[in-house]
Amino acid sequence: MQFSKNRTLWLTLILLLAFGLRLYRSGTYGIYLDEKYTMVISQGIVMEGSNQHDVFFTPGKTYFTPAEFWSPKTIQDFIEANIRGDIGNSPAYYAVLWGWMKVFGLSDFSARFPSVLFSTLLVGLVYIFVRRHFRSESLALLSALIAAVEPFFIAYSHMARNYSFSFFLTLLATHLFLLLLERARNQQRVGGLFVAYGLTFVLSLLSHYLTITVFLCHGIYMLLYVRKPRLWLSFSVVALIGVAVVSLWFIYGGGKYTFQTLAYQAQVYRQAALTNPYNNGFGIILPATILTVGERSLPIWADLFILSNGLGQADALGVRNLLVALGFGLAAGWLLSRYVGRTDVPGWVAPVYVALLLIGLPLYTVMKPQYVVVAALPSFAYLLYRALREDTTREQRPFLVLVTLLAAVPTLFLLLMSFRNGHTYGITQRYSGFSFPYTALLVALILQRMARLPIAFRVVLVGVTFLQGVLVAQLLNRIYDDSAPKYTYFGRPRGPNPHYLVAQKIRNQYAPGDTVLYPSVPLSFRDEVEKTYWPYSIQDAQLTNLYLPKDATYLQRLDTTQTDRIILVKGRTGEKITLFDLDGKTHRY
Known part of the structure; x- marks a missing residue:
């Protein structure tokens, strides 16, 4: 390059x-x-x-009024x-x-x-x-x-x-x-x-x-x-x-309340894991065992590296399929290790190497291109090993030790806390995201080493890298479409901010004497930190007022008789205009 x-x-x-x-x-x-x-x-x-x-x-x-709110x-x-x-x-x-x-x-x-x-x-x-x-x-x-x-x-x-x-x-x-x-x-x-x-x-x-x-x-x-x-x-x-x-x-x-709240949350999540792991309002929370922690952490480890992004989803790809792909991949990695430093690579090596990456396709229960990338992971790991061993100087190695620590310790800390607290709730990518800048360097070392491979291997692994690039591009497209739950937290795309839209309608349609009504949902409190001074939610009113002029005097009140619609009541006629129907939680995200 x-x-x-x-x-x-x-x-x-x-x-x-x-x-x-x-x-x-x-x-x-x-x-x-x-x-x-x-x-x-x-x-x-x-x-x-x-x-x-x-x-x-x-x-x-x-x-x-907004002036009072602000x-x-x-x-x-x-x-x-x-x-x-x-x-x-x-x-x-x-x-x-x-x-x-x-x-x-x-x-x-x-x-x-x-x-x-x-x-x-x-x-x-x-x-x-x-x-x-x-x-x-x-x-x-x-x-x-x-x-x-x-x-x-x-x-x-x-x-x-x-x-x-x-x-x-x-x-x-x-x-x-x-x-x-x-x-x-x-x-x-x-x-x-x-x-x-x-x-x-x-x-x-x-x-x-x-x-x-x-x-x-x-x-x-x-x-x-x-x-x-x-x-x-x-x-x-x-x-x-x-x-x-x-x-x-x-x-x-x-x-000053952080540790108190964290201790309380750990107790709540642990209880949920033991009594209601699937329908508790927080998502899937399992008791922390070696098996459950390993299963929940596998996608975290895989997604740390862009070359393996998406390949840790055992529930989606299937444990059997992953094991088959890795089995053939280990054989391919062994073949790579035998010829990686040689200039006289026999002509049969490239076809056999390709065959080892592809031979599992008829054996998988579903046909997905991800299995080809999974089969290449041992080869990528071997390239990283060779890069760390041969492409670095003695002076650079302490730096690479630090990089490796930074790539691994944040996630290991999450796993340790999971065992300590007795549940899997905190095993989340964003909590160990500090590792990503360092894994980018490790991936760069792999790609740089790949560029110097004998052509028999280079062409194949460049093709696999291109395939993974297509899969990453598809993931990016889902992120932009708001349909990548592991990053956006939603299985369905969100619409525009309803409270911002309502604020614009109020500014355009409000006349003196009108009143804005906000739905007010009954609340339940789990602890003193959550407890407020009113048994009904004022969240929709708050979020709408964020986008209203700070000196406005629009008359607004809470409506505890309904839970979905933000309504403008015209002062002259009493006509009720629905500014937005939140439809339960559909638009509350």
Whole structure:
């Protein structure tokens, strides 16, 4: 690959591709439940209104207006909103989003755009990270290209949630960590880098608590490779200061209820796993056994690598089929290992190699192209082994150990917590998504090694890679169509945001004397954090008012006699105009 000759052009094209893939259709679909919480938390509003007594719960007060809804909020309002809406998690992200929307306005597209930006910046940072620490221009560009088209990154760039922000921060922290170690070895000044690393440490933990798994990897790396007491002391001081700063949030801010809520949730999910694993309102939650944890984690491991994305779905592909494909794949991998370093590959090798990848097709219970890719996985794994062993220098190997730790430890942490808590609920890709920048590098090593294979193998594996690329493109298409449940959480596409549509209709149709009626669904509370001051939901009213002018005086009230329709009652005639029928949960996502 002649990347290095035109690196600026190639990097620019990759960044433009990344930005385009992330921007495309990012504002098409309505916000889902977690994004609704993002919207209200970032504005200091508690979902269901426990900090809006004067708006919704004042005795004898029948009506409310957008101006009352948008009354000024205090820091305590933001903290309470964070506690009740996200167990005190991600305050740094909500602060960034609050500032962003102060400048660019409050809309679904505006709320999602920081995720688009941070996900695009992540691609550029992958390039900088690999080029700086692996010192390979071509590998850096190839890693960035893989990150640019990674479905996981694209899917989460479409969400007004903290994930893209956290992924960027943790990769930045690892970059700073390695720069610190390098400069310390060269006896250069590192004071400014320590400040930057400490700040990134704090921001990362306050963007998502599970970013701690990345810093755990930094600590393991130091135990393995760092022998300078002075450097250990410096990192210890930075860590202690960082933990002290984060602790302020746990003592005085929204984090003070985090551990209490997590313990309660663990109990609820464990009880659900034991008594009602399939119809509990949370999805499928199974008791944590070696078998169930292994089964639930297999798709997580597979999807970490774009070359194996989608190949861990044992329920969809069938355990028997996967075992047959892997059996023939191991034979193909053995054949590859016999001839990979030779220039005089016999003519019979290529047909036999192809046959081993394809011979299982008549034996599978269903004919799917994924089985051909599954059969190639042992070959890809062998190429990675050879790349790590032969294509790296002695100086690069500690770096690759860190990359391997970062690729594995976040998911291993989830499995450990699953066994500890007794249920499988937390085994979710987004909670270990910090690993994806590093797996992009590992995949790039495989592809780079593949390019140097004898042609007998190269042509075949390039064909398999192209086939997997088609499958990934189909997945991207499902993400854009909002029909990829593992990333979008829905089996059916969402429509546009109904509350935004209603707000626009109110602005266009409301006249003095009219009244807007909101459906008010009966509520049930599971704990004190969820408990509010009104037994009926005000969520539809809240979410609509988010998009109404902050100084408007539209008269609005709750209607506890029905649960689906948002209605405009004309003051002159009493005519009732249905602005939107939410149809139960059909449009509430």
